[in-house]
Each structure stands twice: as structure tokens, then as C-alpha cells.
Amino acid sequence: MSEPGKVKATPLQVAKAVFWSFFGVRKRAQYEKDAVTLTLQQVVVAGIIGGIIFVLSLVMLVRYITR
Amino acid sequence: MEAAHTHDHAHGHDDHAHHPTGLMRWVTTTNHKDIGTLYLLFSLTMFFIGGLLAFGIRAELFQPGLQYWEPEFFNQLTTMHGLIMVFGAIMPAFVGFANWQIPMMIGAPDMAFARMNNWSFWLLPPAAILLVSSFFVPGGAPAAGWTIYAPLSTQMGPGMDLGIFALHIMGASSIMGSINIVTTILNMRAPGMTLMKMPLFVWTWLITAYLLIAVMPVLAGAITMVLTDRHFGTNFFNAAGGGDPVMFQHIFWFFGHPEVYIMILPAFGIVSQVIPAFARKPLFGYASMVYATSSIAILSFIVWAHHMFTTGMPAAGQLFFMFATMLIAVPTGVKVFNWIATMWKGSMTFETPMLFACGFLFVFSMGGFTGLVCAITPIDIQIQDTYYVVAHFHYVLVAGSLFAIFSGTYFWLPKWTGHMYSETLGKAHFWLSIVFFNITFFPMHFLGLAGMPRRIPDYAMQFTDFNMIASIGALGFGLAQLLFVAAIVKCARGGEKAPANPWEGADTLEWTLPSPAPYHSFVTPPVIK
Numbered sequence: 224m225s226e227p228g229k230v231k232a233t234p235l236q237v238a239k240a241v242f243w244s245f246f247g248v249r250k251r252a253q254y255e256k257d258a259v260t261l262t263l264q265q266v267v268v269a270g271i272i273g274g275i276i277f278v279l280s281l282v283m284l285v286r287y288i289t290r
Numbered sequence: 291m292e293a294a295h296t297h298d299h300a301h302g303h304d305d306h307a308h309h310p311t312g313l314m315r316w317v318t319t320t321n322h323k324d325i326g327t328l329y330l331l332f333s334l335t336m337f338f339i340g341g342l343l344a345f346g347i348r349a350e351l352f353q354p355g356l357q358y359w360e361p362e363f364f365n366q367l368t369t370m371h372g373l374i375m376v377f378g379a380i381m382p383a384f385v386g387f388a389n390w391q392i393p394m395m396i397g398a399p400d401m402a403f404a405r406m407n408n409w410s411f412w413l414l415p416p417a418a419i420l421l422v423s424s425f426f427v428p429g430g431a432p433a434a435g436w437t438i439y440a441p442l443s444t445q446m447g448p449g450m451d452l453g454i455f456a457l458h459i460m461g462a463s464s465i466m467g468s469i470n471i472v473t474t475i476l477n478m479r480a481p482g483m484t485l486m487k488m489p490l491f492v493w494t495w496l497i498t499a500y501l502l503i504a505v506m507p508v509l510a511g512a513i514t515m516v517l518t519d520r521h522f523g524t525n526f527f528n529a530a531g532g533g534d535p536v537m538f539q540h541i542f543w544f545f546g547h548p549e550v551y552i553m554i555l556p557a558f559g560i561v562s563q564v565i566p567a568f569a570r571k572p573l574f575g576y577a578s579m580v581y582a583t584s585s586i587a588i589l590s591f592i593v594w595a596h597h598m599f600t601t602g603m604p605a606a607g608q609l610f611f612m613f614a615t616m617l618i619a620v621p622t623g624v625k626v627f628n629w630i631a632t633m634w635k636g637s638m639t640f641e642t643p644m645l646f647a648c649g650f651l652f653v654f655s656m657g658g659f660t661g662l663v664c665a666i667t668p669i670d671i672q673i674q675d676t677y678y679v680v681a682h683f684h685y686v687l688v689a690g691s692l693f694a695i696f697s698g699t700y701f702w703l704p705k706w707t708g709h710m711y712s713e714t715l716g717k718a719h720f721w722l723s724i725v726f727f728n729i730t731f732f733p734m735h736f737l738g739l740a741g742m743p744r745r746i747p748d749y750a751m752q753f754t755d756f757n758m759i760a761s762i763g764a765l766g767f768g769l770a771q772l773l774f775v776a777a778i779v780k781c782a783r784g785g786e787k788a789p790a791n792p793w794e795g796a797d798t799l800e801w802t803l804p805s806p807a808p809y810h811s812f813v814t815p816p817v818i819k
Binding site: 248254278285 | 592606621625
């Protein structure tokens with residue numbers, strides 16, 4: 224899906240986009256930037272990592288409560 | 291969004307050239323509009339069959355004691371009502387909308403795999419025949435609930451086999467339909483239509499299609515294991531042979547919970563098209579809507595065991611699934627907020643599609659809140675398997691999915707038929723539906739909180755009054771749906787000529803086409819500026 228010569232997003236940018244997608248809110252200017260710089264591979268990888276972090280943080284919270 | 295196109299009128303003259311006519315037109319069609327119509331008619335038929343079964347359920351529950359049915363048959367009624375409504379009515383209706391609308395909304399000439407599209411649809415009638423004919427085999431239809439939990443499902447008569455085959459076929463149809471939709475959306479958008487310029491209905495369907503591809507094989511796996519347990523001596527779910535019946539529930543709900551979102555995300559999409567059109571304002575927070583939809587889709591994979599709190603699980607597990615489930619309220623809340631913000635200070639008018647969209651917002655939110663109540667583990671342990679849960683999921687599925695389907699139907703009928711529907715019929719349909727819907731399902735909250743179990747043909751005396759009210763409401767709701775058919779038939783047969791864009795505020799590509807939409811549209815892609 225990526226076109227040659229376009230600027231790739233930094234890992235931090237990808238992480239931010241994925242974080243906000245989990246929350247379900249995004250500023251217009253930010254998403255417009257996302258739309259041109261993010262590649263599909265970056266989003267999928269970051270999404271999987273984000274999902275794992277999300278599940279692990281829930282598990283840690285649960286551990287903390289039930290210890 | 292603006293589009294420039296000049297080609298469609300020129301092609302008008304050969305609209306039906308080289309096509310079989312009569313019945314064969316529908317059997318052999320590869321046209322997305324014809325297939326969309328087939329899906330919608332199929333779904334309407336199944337909606338009435340499922341509704342008839344609901345009548346049977348509510349008739350029996352009008353009074354305590356056994357009036358009409360043996361308990362075994364009552365279980366068949368509840369099971370088949372669920373299976374038919376989920377797999378026969380709601381899901382195919384949304385695929386019908388996808389077929390009609392997605393190519394027109396993204397400026398594509400047709401779906402990517404036109405022949406597979408035909409096959410996806412024509413798998414459904416045989417599956418429906420298998421499913422419904424299970425009533426007539428020895429032992430009757432599946433009676434294990436729509437969740438077909440083992441060991442009930444491993445012990446039933448041949449009706450369960452017919453049900454399993456039907457689900458397999460419908461699953462294959464759904465997977466093919468989804469592959470088609472994903473391919474179409476990713477590859478066939480008109481030049482200039484980036485992903486973030488797509489109408490929200492297209493976005494929600496893209497995400498739904500991914501969900502379908504991810505979870506339909508899981509359902510197929512679960513029911514195949516039931517099938518081999520039944521006939522080939524395996525013991526996946528048989529505790530006596532070393533298996534585990536609870537494993538079935540885990541596998542089923544790993545499919546079942548995303549399935550819930552499969553049935554609601556396209557509804558969100560429809561409402562997100564209708565509300566801006568009738569508020570005459572662009573959708574508030576488009577980007578947030580897209581992100582919220584994907585968030586809901588992601589979360590849907592990690593909440594499945596909230597359906598199973600009472601099966602016994604460690605406190606840590608209960609807390610995990612409780613927290614994860616409650617977090618879904620965040621993106622869902624974002625959506626509801628955005629819809630209301632879209633209406634805020636808009637120039638609103640309340641034609642039938644908007645009425646159903648507003649009804650959706652009001653009643654779906656109530657269903658969402660009762661969902662949160664169910665998500666709280668200690669409360670769920672009290673109310674699971676009671677009428678509270680029945681009330682909850684009918685609020686999200688009838689008032690959510692079904693009302694959105696009604697809204698979308700009235701919204702796009704002028705484009706599909708070339709005629710305006712009768713506003714009088716539409717409004718009567720809406721008001722009767724929303725009133726009778728609440729008469730039917732609101733008392734069920736009280737019944738559930740008072741402890742009335744679901745899936746029973748008889749109940750204790752103290753539940754009588756609310757059950758009578760619910761049954762009267764159900765009769766009214768069912769009869770009100772005849773108005774829907776009347777409105778569609780009247781609109782299809784004639785009426786006021788619809789302009790290309792009958793709605794002031796609608797700005798997606800399909801409204802740039804004449805009404806009715808020509809048989810072949812966007813042969814030359816429009817250019818999106």
C-alpha cells in the first residue's frame with residue numbers, strides 16, 4: 224500500500240496512532256498526518272504489540288488487586 | 291466530497307443487454323445490485339420466519355403453565371429464533387447493504403469477485419432450507435439454544451446435524467462475502483478516495499469483514515468438533531472421554547463476541563451516514579469514529595469469557611474479562627457522543643430514516659448500559675440466564691442492528707427503486723415499532739431482576755403480569771413489521787419519482803447517480819476532489 228518516496232512515520236508516531244485508536248479518539252491534524260505517513264505493515268505490527276501491552280497491563284492490574 | 295462523472299447516462303441504453311431475463315437473471319447474476327437485492331429479500335423472508343417463531347414463544351409465555359407447546363418444542367422455538375435471526379436475518383441484511391452500497395459509495399463498477407459474489411448468496415437459500423427443515427426430522431430442530439452448547443448439542447437428534455451443516459454453509463458464504471468486500475474496498479476505490487475519505491459505512495464494513503474472516507473459521511471449528519463428537523467417536527467436549535464441555539463455550543464465545551460486533555458495526559456505519567444527512571452537517575469527529583470502530587473491533591477479541599462468568603473461573607480471570615469488557619464502553623461512548631455532536635445545532639428534519647436513527651441512538655444506548663451492568667461479574671452471576679440478559683441483547687440487536695437496517699432501507703430505497711417511499715407508512719412503522727419494542731422488552735428487565743430464567747416454557751405465577759405485557763407488545767411489534775413490507779412493496783411498485791439526491795445533506799457518491807441507480811454504474815471511475 225505504500226508508495227515509493229513517501230515519508231515513513233517514526234515508531235513513536237505509530238505508537239501514538241495505535242494508542243489513540245485503542246481509545247477511539249484522534250485529532251484531525253494528527254490523523255491526516257497518520258493517513259499519509261503510516262504504512263499498513265507499521266500499523267499491523269504496532270497494533271499487535273499494542274494489543275499485547277494492553278492485555279499485559281490488564282493482567283498486571285488484576286494481579287495487583289488479587290495479590 | 292465531490293465527484294465528476296459523465297459516463298452513466300451514456301451507458302443507460304445497454305443496461306440489460308446480454309443478460310438472461312426472468313428467473314435466470316437472478317440465478318446467474320453477477321451484478322452487485324441484483325445480488326444486494328437478493329440478500330435483502332432473503333433476509334426479509336428469514337426475518338419473518340424468525341418472527342413467527344418469536345410469536346410462538348410469546349404465545350406460550352402469555353400465561354403460566356403449558357398452553358400450546360411441549361417443553362421440547364419450546365426449546366426448539368427459542369433456539370431456531372436465535373439462529374435464524376442472527377445468521378439468516380441480521381447478517382445477510384448487512385451483506386445486502388454492503389453489496390448495494392459499497393461499490394456505489396467508493397465509485398467502483400461492481401464488487402471485486404463478481405462470480406464469487408453470486409456463489410456467496412446462492413449458498414444461503416440451501417442453508418436456510420436445511421436449517422428450517424430440521425423442524426421436520428425425528429427429534430425436531432436444534433434445541434440447545436443458539437449457542438449450541440455441548441453436551442446438549444452432542445446429544446440431540448439429526449436436527450442438530452442439519453443445523454451444523456447449515457451453519458457451515460452460511461459461514462462459508464460469510465467468509466467469501468467478506469473477502470470480496472475487503473478486496474473491493476482496498477483495491478477498487480475511485481482515484482482520489484483515500485482510506486480516510488471513505489464514507490463511514492464503508493469503513494465499518496471493512497472492519498466488520500476482517501472480524502468475519504477472523505472468527506467464522508472459529509465457529510466452523512467448534513461445530514465441526516461437535517459433529518465429530520456426535521458421529522465419529524471423538525471426545526472434545528465429553529468429560530467422560532477426557533474432553534471438556536467448557537472448552538466448547540470458550541471456542542464458541544471467541545467467535546460469539548466478535549460476532550456481536552459483526553452485527554452492530556455496519557449498523558453504526560448506516561447511522562453515521564443517516565444522521566449527518568438529516569442534520570445537514572458533516573459527521574462530527576470522522577477520524578475518531580474510524581479509530582473508535584477499530585478499537586471496538588480489537589477489544590472484541592479479549593472479552594469473550596464475560597459470557598461465562600458462572601462456569602467457574604479464578605478471580606483474576608473474572609477481573610480481567612470484567613475490566614476489558616467495561617473498557618468497550620469508552621469507544622462506544624465516543625461514538626454516541628459524536629452522533630449527538632453531529633446533531634448539535636444542525637438543521638434537523640425527521641424523515642423516517644432519521645427517526646429510526648434517533649430511535650437507534652436512544653434504545654441502543656439503553657442496551658449498552660445494561661451491557662455494562664451485565665459486565666460486572668458479581669451482578670452477572672446473579673442475572674446470567676435470566677430475562678435481564680434477554681432484555682439486554684434485544685435492546686442492542688433489535689433496537690441497534692434492526693433499527694439501523696430499517697433506517698438504511700428507508701434512506702436508500704429511493705436510490706434502489708427510483709421512487710420515494712410513503713412517509714406516512716414509514717413514520718407509522720417507526721412509531722409502532724419503537725413503542726411496541728419497549729412494551730415487549732422493557733418489562734423483561736424487571737422479570738430478569740426478579741429471577742425469571744430464560745428458555746423456559748412455564749414460569750412462577752408472580753411473573754405473569756410482565757409476561758402478558760411483553761407478549762402483547764411482541765404481537766404489536768410483529769404486526770407493525772407488516773407496514774415495513776407494505777412500505778417497500780408500495781415504493782418498489784411506484785410512487786413519487788425520486789430525484790438523484792432526495793436528501794439535502796447526503797453527500798456520498800451514490801447520490802451523484804440517477805435514481806434508480808443504473809444497472810452498471812461508475813464504469814469510468816469518478817474523480818474525488
